[in-house]
Amino acid sequence: MPTAVHPTFIHTLLSNLWKDLCLEWRSKDAINAMLFFALLVAVIFSFAFEPTPEEARQMVGGLVWVAVLFASIVALNQSWARELRNQALDGYRVSRASPNALFLGKAIGNFIFVGALELVIAPLFIVFFNLRALGSTAMLIVVFAAGTWAVVINGTFFGAMSLRTRSRELMLPLLLFPISIPAVLAMVNATTAVLTGEGGTRLPLDFLIVYDIVFTTVCFLLFETVLHAE
């Protein structure tokens, strides 16, 4: 007797991720809007402040994360809005596929989009603020990876939540920003430590990693509840 096809977790995850990457590659909805938004933020910041190189090192850590946080909202909103077309999300809900595979696929997809954004926005800030890091630049990559995951994991989760509300595009930042403040504080602290070469990156980085682990776990525990909320 043939048994029903039962896709594995990793298979569902990869097909979700692949689908999101293909859709984004063909439509470029999120990445274009996000890049242009981040560019605008970078330009406005460089007009608003005119720091000396020393001051720039002190403040760019904060500015760059504000720009990333704001711009990532665009990608995070897009990523779930896509699932509403043709009732794709309802189809997923009645299927036997694991909810967490969908969630993790989306989160990794968003991580790639926001990571791509950072690769473009970081040189912009270097140019506009004539920046030269005094600490280890390799460390900066680790800090950005941990910080981006912190924004993206909660952002993907709250994106799914705000999908269920009226004026959902507005709702996401209202939910995400208060919860993200401690992570932002750690990201800014670590980035500033690298740029100025003063103070350790160890403590904020450890903090970010613990934050990432804890919130990834909480998201995994609660995503099914949110997906099936009725």
Added chain:
Amino acid sequence: MNKKLVFFALVTLGLLLYALNQALYVAPTEETMGDIQRIFYYHVPSAFVAFACFFANLVASLVYLKQRSSAADAFALATAEVGVVFCTIVLITGPLWAKPVWGIWWTWDARLTSTLLLWLIYVSYLILRRFSSGGQTPVLAAVLSVFGSVDVVFVYMSIRWFRTQHPQPVLGGGEGSGLHPAMAHALLANVVAFFAFGALLVWLRYKLERSRQQLDELHALAAERGTN
């Protein structure tokens, strides 16, 4: 009108009047700060009530996620709203007290900033409840409450570790400095009175929300009968 509720309201009123007298007239005037220190008898009890409300909100949210009882949801909503009100009082009385005493409105101290972020999280909770529709509201709100509570730990640690270059409060006005017995008594009276007041508000709000829920159910039932 519920007799128990009226009785409790009268007891609360009595407690509040007694505590007001204690705070304004009976408690001795503080040596260095003068009368301004009396704001302490409102600031600290409000903070206790706000934190107790937020904790009750977490418990009610967890019960809701487990049992899906609408009573737990009504209680979660009531505690969140009352908690935000008392937390707002804390955030207003804090700077009013700090300005004449420390010379500054605000400092990035762990306790102050944690309270501010807690307030932000619960305001976003209330906004979520306002903006989500229908039967999903309780689930989404309960989930956000769990996130908020996990976040509180991170908030406190992050501010302690990453904001330490800022001045720490010098005059605590209470903790560790040893209170005059009459001051301790006035504080205790106010804590009890504020807890009774907070409980009364939560009770009223809970009753209102339960009535609203029942009304919604009746409407749904009537609509169903009408179509059949």
